[in-house]
Structure formats: structure tokens, C-alpha cells
Amino acid sequence: MGLRYVQPAPGFKEYLPKDYVDLIDFGPFGKEVDVQHLGDFKEILEEHPMCAGCWMAYFVRVFYASLPNPEDTIVLGTAGCARLALSQAAVPFIYGNYGDTNAVASGLTRALKIRFPDKTKDVVVVAGDGGLMDIGFSMTMHSWFRKEKFTTIMVDNEVYGNTGGQESGMSPKGVQLKMAPKGKKFEKIPATELAKQAGCVYVVKLSPTSVKRTAKVIRRAILAARHFGPTFIHAYTSCNIEYSIPTEEVLKDAREREKKDFGFEEYMTDEVREFFEEIEKKKEVKK
């Protein structure tokens, strides 16, 4: 039903806000948009209150433009910067409690399966490093152990940005942050390694410097989660405020980190690889 519920009933359209009508007429619902044409179509996320130059805000914008099925997608978030933008978007968003995303998503995904066994309903968690790897760690891990069929995207800014710049488990070793007045004492948590060990069927680590590749892995993660099991994307989305990155150098920083410790890594099970190859083949035939 997804598509039908976003469309206004006949006669009502003229009374709806222009913003909403534009979404129906020129938005990504019910069609496949090309993320490289950002700006040519009405986006699910437009306005947001995030800081100027925020790389996470850019990532979230690309994320929404990459959804394979936006009219049937539910996004979950938790405390932190990302939800400031996530909650302004034109798809349903759930903000529960602190670090609970993967537990809420487990219940939600299973319940949707009970109610709509034959329909596609995509559930995607977009949460920060603190939410997924610190406070929500056990819920993140156990949703993977249980093979829950939804996607988890970690927008890693290596700090608790929204609460004022405290150390997180994903902050690099040695960095001096609030609550780490003498510098962080231990390494970044190896999130993607944990994801693979815990049973994620598709795992990506990236610095989102290429919009095309970013969109591709987001779509892949969501498609694989529908059929095979949990999927995980670890994206570097710097905090230009807490790490004092000049706005005009945010992209440069992302590229440098890509070379240093955020090189593109994509892991998938054989089953998932075959599935993607099958899809690619079908696309070739269509062309």
C-alpha cells in the first residue's frame, strides 16, 4: 500500500502544503531516482538544523535519496546529531530511548512481518557511534546474533557531538575530548569486525566521498537485509565542530581519512553476492 498512503485523496491535493504536494509530484516515491541527480528532484530531506559543513548531514541527505523503497521505509534513530535531520524527513521516523534502536527495530521488523508477510517493508536504523557501540552495544550485537532482518547504519563522528563533545568508544586513541581530559586510552572499537563475527550478511566501511558508491552500498544493505539477515554500514561522518575541521576542508578531511583508516571495505556472504549478481544481470537484460 505504501505508495497509496503518501498520495493525497482526490480533491484534497489543492489544500495540502506545497511542500507536500511537491514531494508527491516531484519526489522519489514510487520511482527510482538517480542519486547523482540530487537537486533535480524533490528530496525526502531538505531542511535540517545541523551545523554548517556537517558531513553527517550530507550523508543523511544521500541516505534518503538512496532508499530503494522510500514509501515503505521506516527509519529509527536515537539521541545524537543524526536524529536532528532524520526526524525532519518525509518518511516515518521512530525515536525511542537512548541506545534502544536495534531492540525497537527487532520488535518492529518482526511485527511488520506478522502483519504484512507478503509486502516489502524496509526498516533502517541510522544512529551514531555512541548509540550503537556504547550505550546500545548489547542491543546492537544481539540484533545481529539473532539475525534480525534490518539494516544498521552507523554515522560515526567519533564523538558525542550533540551533548557537547565527549569521548565515545569510536573516538581514535589519544584524542583529547571532554570526559577524556588526558586523551582517549584505547583504540576505536572494531565495529565492522564485530558485525562480521556476529553474523551480518553485508558489512561496509566507508568514508562517503563518492556519492555514487555511497548510494550503491546503502541500497545493497537494504536489499540484502530484506532477504538474508542483518546488514551494517560504518560511515565516517566527521564532526567539524568538535574536531575543529574548517567547513571548506570537511571533504578534504573525509578523503584523507579514507586514505588513512577509512578505506572502502565491502564484505558479503556468498549468498548475498549471488543475489546481487542476479540483480545486476537482470538490469543488464533490461538495458
Add this chain to the structure above:
Amino acid sequence: MPEQKVVDIDYLLLEAPRERKFITGAQAMAEAVKRANVDMAIAYPITPQSEVMHLVGDLYAQGYLKDYYRAEEEYGTMSAIAGASRAGVRVFTATSGPGLLRGIEAIASWPGHRVPAVLGVLTRVVNAPLSIQPDNIELAYLLHSGIILLHAENQQDVFDMTLAAFAISEMVDVYIPVAVATEGFFVTHAKGYVNMTPEDMKLPPRDPYKAPVPVTDCEVPPARIQRDAPVQKSNFMSYLIHAVWQQEVWASNMRAMKYIYKYLGGPIEVVNPDADVFVVASGCAAAQGREAVRYAQQEGLNVGLVKIKSIRPFPAKEVREALKNAKAAIIPEHNIEGWLSKEVKAAIPNSGIVTDGPRVYGGMTLPVELIMEEIYKSLGIKKEKKVVI
């Protein structure tokens, strides 16, 4: 598993024939779940709750439920319950003492999320020091959460309240969670007679579109659902939205009262309404209070019982009315703090009549003799203490 037919809520709760069984409180809770057309249950072990969720697991294995799993811990359990309920299915879980406290951040958010879940609370000591004995101090933590809280005296209450809880929580003008509490071990592990509705009848399924707030399933407008985190709009909007939302949650809690009258015969039960002295109690303490009334009557004393079944919404008006001519109100409790005593005193104008106690805690039993002592004191009767060696 017998084929179950869906019957009307009122018929099942009020009119359906009943069969008498001799079962434990844990079994009574599971038997109610069996008849409640529950879609999904999520479990996490803790004594003395575990048996309830074992039995519900068996119901899942038999096909009564569509999904069931053992979660990572209570915070995960209660969060997943919220997620499942927000997607529109009927859900159940249960917990005890420390487990309730571990899950309470999520539980306290259920009313605000407008989650019509049913929670079994099989009470026990809250650490430290470690003990697994019965004590209902944990219910004090639920009183301010917005959740509807029913307190069962015995196995029959557990069955009736649990079945009714599913109906009440999903009423459009309520639509908040209901907790059904009873004392661990004393009720959960002990057998009593329970009159149960037929096994082959169940409640109608949850209708997720009969709701004051939309479910999150991408099937109903508005397409853009944002009933969370108003904080990013502006501070002013945040204060306003949150304040209004809380008012609505507590108004919903009060609106449950009419269904408590309809399905559970009211929030209180009064025995011997013309008594001079009343024992006012809830849960297991009410059972001991009932015994005390029987003892007193045998001795020719004019003693009555006010059993409080609904702790939230609290029946202030009804308690006030029941105690208006009372000379004394004795409030026995299974906790050190005396949360019920505080509630009663706050509700009546003549709070000087209240005797705080007797209270037992840490797992002690509540002998009827302790209540009798207070009855004698309040009536000015001096009894010689017999010491039995």
C-alpha cells in the same frame, strides 16, 4: 491446540461460561494470554517471573502466538515490545523486581509512545542485598510512569485482570499500557481455584487502525509521522508539546476507570461496608486482610475490608466514600515504604484514622495475627500475648 473462535470482548469477559481449574498464578497469567489473541511475546529470565514466560513460550510452540523470542536483557525486551506494538501487533511480556527496574526507562516511555502493551509484574525484592523473595517495593517505581497498574490478590484475579488488561489497553480513549502485578511465589508459585473462560474462545485481534495515534506501518497517513522528540523544533514548542502530551497520557489513565468498572467490577471491593474498622489492602495483603476480617467476625468485631484492585488509576473517590465513617483504617503491606498507605492518606480527608502497617518485607510472610494486633489496638482491646515454644 484447539481451534479458537473469536468472540466479542464483552461476551468473553462478562458472559462466557467458566470452568474451574486448580492452577498456579503463573499458569493463570499464561491461560489469560492464551485467550487474548496475542501476536507476539518477548521474554527474558528472572525469578520468579520466568515460569510465566516459559508457559507463554509453550503457547507459541503450540501456535497460539505468531512470534516469541528470548531477548538480550530487560531494556532490550521492553524496547522491542515498544517497537512491535508501534507496528500494530498485540504484545505481552513479564518481569520481576530488578528486571522491572532494568527495563523501566523503556517502560516509562510506553505511555508516551502510546503503546498498548500488557506487562506482567511478578514482584520480588529489589537488590541490595540480594534476595529473590517476595516484596512489592518495585510497584512504587511504576506509580509515576503513566502506566495503568492493576494489583491481583490471587490466581483468579491474575486471570481476570490479565485478560481484561488487553481489552482495556487497546480502548481508543485509553491506549496506554496496562501492568498486572501480583506477589511472586505467594501467588505465582501457589495454586488456587480459577474460573476460566473456554479454551476455544479468544479476544478479537488488535485493530491497529482503531487508535488515537497512527501506527508506524507505512499504510496509513500521515506519511510523515513525527510524534517523537519535539525538542528540535524549538524550546517553546518542546515545552508545550511535552506538557500537553503528558496531560493526555494521565487523562487516558483516568479514562481507563470506566473499563475497570465494566470488566473488573470496579477498582475496589468492599467487604462489610458498615464496619468501624477497615483493613485497606491490595494484592496478597488483601488476601490476608480478608482472613483478618473473618477472624474478627468470629470474635464479634465489626471489621471490614477495602481491597484496592486498581493502583493506577487510583480510586481516590471510591476509597474516600468507603472510609468516610471509618474509625480506623489498617493498611498491611508487603514493602518497607508503605506506598499504598501514602496513596490512601493522600486521598482521604480523615488521614488520622490510618495505621501505617503492619508491613513485612524482604520476603517475609504476612501473618493474619499481625493485622489482628492492629485491629485490637484500634478498638482498644487488650490481648495477652501468647508465646508458643
